[in-house]
Amino acid sequence: MNTKQRFVGVMSGTSMDGVDTVLVEIENNQIRLLNSLDFPFPNQLKQRLLNICLGQPTNLAEVGELDHLLGHLFADAVNALLKHANCPAESVTAIGNHGQTVYHRPDGDAPFTMQIGDANIIATKTGIDTVADFRRKDMALGGQGAPLVPAFHHSIFATSESSVVVLNIGGIANISVLRPNQPVIGYDTGPGNMLMDAWCSIHRGSKYDKDAQFAREGVVVPELLTQLMTEPYLLRSAPKSTGRELFNLPWLEQQLETMTLTSQDVQRTLCEYTAVTIANEVERYSVGDKPELLVCGGGAYNPLLMERLTELLPQWCVLTTDQRGVDSNNMEAMAFAWLAQRRIHNLPSNLPEVTGASQLASLGVLYPA
Structure with missing residues (x-):
C-alpha cells in the first residue's frame, strides 16, 4: 500500500x-x-x-x-x-x-x-x-x-536482539512488550497518574503534581504500600485491562481507613505504587543485553517517577519515546x-x-x- x-x-x-x-x-x-x-x-x-x-x-x-x-x-x-x-x-x-x-x-x-x-x-x-x-x-x-495501542507500537518500534517495552503512563499505565521472534504482549499494569492526580487535586488544588514537588515533600510509607499491593488486579495474568472503575478515590480512601498519614506521604507512596507495579511487570520481559523501556504519556514528565523506574530496573535503559523519535x-x-x-x-x-x-x-x- x-x-x-x-x-x-x-x-x-x-x-x-x-x-x-x-x-x-x-x-x-x-x-x-x-x-x-x-x-x-x-x-x-x-x-x-x-x-x-x-x-x-x-x-x-x-x-x-x-x-x-x-x-x-x-x-x-x-x-x-x-x-x-x-x-x-x-x-x-x-x-x-x-x-x-x-x-x-x-x-x-x-x-x-x-x-x-x-x-x-x-x-x-x-x-x-x-x-x-x-x-x-x-x-x-x-x-x-484493550489495550489497542500495542499493535501500533509493534508497527513503529523494531526489535533486534533485546526486548523493547513501550510504557504509556496516562491515568492508567499500560505496556507493550516487544521481544525478538516472540508474540507481542500488552496489558494494563495498574494505576498510572490517576491516583496521584486525584490526591493532588484534593490536597493541593492542582490538576497534577508538577515536577513531583508535592511527592518529594513526603516519604514512602511501607505499611500503605504493602496494603496497596494487595489489590487482586495486580495478581491477575494477562490479557487484562482496568480503569477508573477500579482505581479511584473511594478505592484509595478505603485503603487508608485504618491509617493516619500526612497528605505528602500519601502522595509519595502513590508515586512509588505506580513505579513498583510497573517495574514488577517490566522486569519479567528482559531479553538480550540491552533491553529498553520507552516511556510516553504524561507520566514521562514526572521526574520522580522516571527516577524510580530507572532505579527499580537497573538492567534496563529507561528512555522517553521522544529519544526514539516519537513524541511522547x-x-x-x-x-x-x-x-x-x-x-x-x-x-x-x-x-x-x-x-x-x-x-x-x-x-x-x-x-x-
Whole structure:
C-alpha cells in the first residue's frame, strides 16, 4: 500500500486533562507527525463525566446529553487543529476518534465498554469521514477491547536482539512488550497518574503534581504500600485491562481507613505504587543485553517517577519515546490515527495475543461525513 494519506487522531484519556489531536501522514506503513494541538477540556463537562465514571447515579438523558456535547467538543478540537496546521479538511482521509470512556468492564457475564462522543457530529461538523467505536468489535470476539495501542507500537518500534517495552503512563499505565521472534504482549499494569492526580487535586488544588514537588515533600510509607499491593488486579495474568472503575478515590480512601498519614506521604507512596507495579511487570520481559523501556504519556514528565523506574530496573535503559523519535505526548492520538487508516483500508488492527480476541479484525465503525 503505497498511497500517501493524511489522518487525524483524537484521544481523550482517563485523566481528561485535555483533548489530544494530531495530524499525521501515513505512507508505506510509515507514520509521520505533521502537527498536534492540545485542546482544553471544559471543567464542568469533565466533572459531569467523572461523576458517571465513579458510579454516581445517572440516567439516559444525562448520558445522551454528554454524548452530544462531547461530539461537539471533539469536532471543535479537530477543526482547531486543522486551522493551527493550515490544513484543509479535504486533504484529510479520515479522523480516528477514541471517544471518552465512561465505563469499561471487560469481564463477567455481560462484558461491555462504553466510549461516548457522537461520531456523527464529528463527521458532520468537520466534513471528514470519522472512525470511532474501536473497542467493541474486539470484545465481540471475546477480547478485552484493550489495550489497542500495542499493535501500533509493534508497527513503529523494531526489535533486534533485546526486548523493547513501550510504557504509556496516562491515568492508567499500560505496556507493550516487544521481544525478538516472540508474540507481542500488552496489558494494563495498574494505576498510572490517576491516583496521584486525584490526591493532588484534593490536597493541593492542582490538576497534577508538577515536577513531583508535592511527592518529594513526603516519604514512602511501607505499611500503605504493602496494603496497596494487595489489590487482586495486580495478581491477575494477562490479557487484562482496568480503569477508573477500579482505581479511584473511594478505592484509595478505603485503603487508608485504618491509617493516619500526612497528605505528602500519601502522595509519595502513590508515586512509588505506580513505579513498583510497573517495574514488577517490566522486569519479567528482559531479553538480550540491552533491553529498553520507552516511556510516553504524561507520566514521562514526572521526574520522580522516571527516577524510580530507572532505579527499580537497573538492567534496563529507561528512555522517553521522544529519544526514539516519537513524541511522547502524542503517542496515543497517533495510534488512533493509525487505527483509522487500518479501518479505511480494511486491515487488521487488533492483536489477539494482546486482547484475548479469537481472531484478527479491522476495528472501528465508519461514520461518513
